Structure formats: structure tokens, C-alpha cells
Amino acid sequence: MEWEDHEDYLRIFAPKAFSFKENIGYLSRSADECMFSISDEKIYRALALQNETVVVEISSEGDRILFVRFLSGAAQDARAEVARYIWEWFDLDTNLESFYQLTKNDPLLHEPTAKFYGLRNVGLPDLFEALAWGILGQQINLSFAYTLKRRFVEAFGKKVDHYWLFPLPETIARLQVDDLAALKMTQKKAEYLIGVARLIESNELSKEKLLEADFKTAEKMLVNIRGIGPWTANYVLMRCLRYPSAFPIDDVGLQNAFKLTLGYDEKPTKAEIRQYAEHWRGWETYATFYLWRMLY
């Protein structure tokens, strides 16, 4: 991690193949997002750290240096924690150069990788947030998913200045199914969310445990949880745990992105998707992420 602490601000030096503009563009894709806001090419959000809560403003100097100001909070030890969070959020440990090398002649990926050069898998570092977003998003369109997330966050999260912190698992673990169903999600979703919150609260499930396992083992650990099938498991393996080979192959967005990018009239079959994906073995996460980006 490369960064400088200047007390009232931080500078974070992104690696090659990073474009602040592309990442801002990605983060601006939904007007209904409630976990951060973007205005004038700057990102604003609250972060819950070990010992305090801070509000940060993230802008850029050029396209490779992230410039972080603290709008509230930021004791000495918090600043390194913020730098680490942002480093992870933008997936700055990944070297994208070999991905670009691999895809520059790929019939499907050459277009998205050229168009969105420097885009990162801007993830969901918090495991409960990633799982909850996956569960909330099951079987509904994206706009309703954002509506549900907003209701969930505003009902059970915490507001810091103008910004929301995602609900904590210990809060959700204590709810009844009806408390969540009142937000107009299905009874099942309410059950799944409470179940996952309880597993995290009891530490039976944690990011650390999932990261100790290899990809296939972590996938099995997740799929064994009620409410988490292959789609949600791979979504979380991609966006939170950052296994490079995660691949939600049944995702309808992925099928639509194939259709759009290849100019097909019909969605591709699973076999076709597998065939294309052979070329990007080890980079399925980034391939999926760039293909999704084609859709909005």
C-alpha cells in the first residue's frame, strides 16, 4: 500500500491501470445508492472504524492519486485504517496489466476493457453488507433492490452527519421476521437476512474464515448457508472476498451483457458462456465486472 499521511489529508497512490474517473463513473451508476454520495467528482461517505466513525471526502489529483479529506473524525490511528479501507475498496492490490494483456484480443472483452480502462472491482469490504446486498437483490430488478436496501439501511443503520452506516449484524440478529417483512421484502428474504446476521454475530461465519479457505471451499461454506445459493455465493466471493475466479454464471445480467456485447438476438446458453470464459480462466471476477459495466 502506497500512501502519505499529511494529518489533515491523505494521499493514496494507485498502481498502474487505475483511473479515478472510470471508478467514479461506476459508482455514479445509481441515483438510488444510499451508502455514499457523489458530487463534482468527489465521493462522500461515513466509515465505521475500530474506535471511531469518520466521514471522508475522496477526490483525485490527476487520475492516479486519491486525495482523502476528513470531514469529521480522524484520530492518528484512524488515518491508516481509512487508507487501508480505501485501498481495499478500490481493489488496489490487483495488478490488472495481465488481465488487459489477456483480453486485448478477446472477442467479447476487448470492447469493455478498452472502454473502461482503469476500472476496478470497487467492492463491498464488509461481509454482512455484501451478503445482505446479495440476498436483497435476489429475484428482483435492480431499482427495487436499491429501494429495499434504502429502507433496510434507514430503518436499522446509523446516520452519521448526512451519511449512513450499514446495519450491523448484531442489530439484525435480534429482529423478528415481521420487522423486516414490514419493509416489503419477502418473508424468506427476512429469514435469510436474520439467519446470516446470527451466523456472523456468533462468529460461525466471518471474512477471516472464508479467506483462509481456498476458492471452492469458501464457495461451499457459503452455499451451505440457508438463503445463499451459487449466485449469491459467487457474488460475495467476487465483491467482498475478491477471489479472482468467482463467477456467477447463472446471472441474468451476465447473459444480457453477452447478448449486448456480441450483438446477439438471444441470450447465450450456459455452454456458450463457459466456452468464452475458458479464455479468461483466473480472471472471471474481472471479466464479469467489466461485462456488467456494459449494461449501464
Added chain:
DNA sequence: AACCAGGGAAGAT
């Protein structure tokens, strides 16, 4: 106003 969306569970084959 009927019908569809779409991932997961549960039950059936």
C-alpha cells in the same frame, strides 16, 4: 389487470 422477473428452497422425479 394479468403477467413477468429471477435466485433459492423444498419437494418430486
Added chain:
DNA sequence: ATCTTCCATGGT
């Protein structure tokens, strides 16, 4: 192992 049905809401 693979299939069918159900969930329950918002969008069309």
C-alpha cells in the same frame, strides 16, 4: 443429480 413449483413484491 435434475426438474418443478412456490415465493410475493414492483414493473410492465
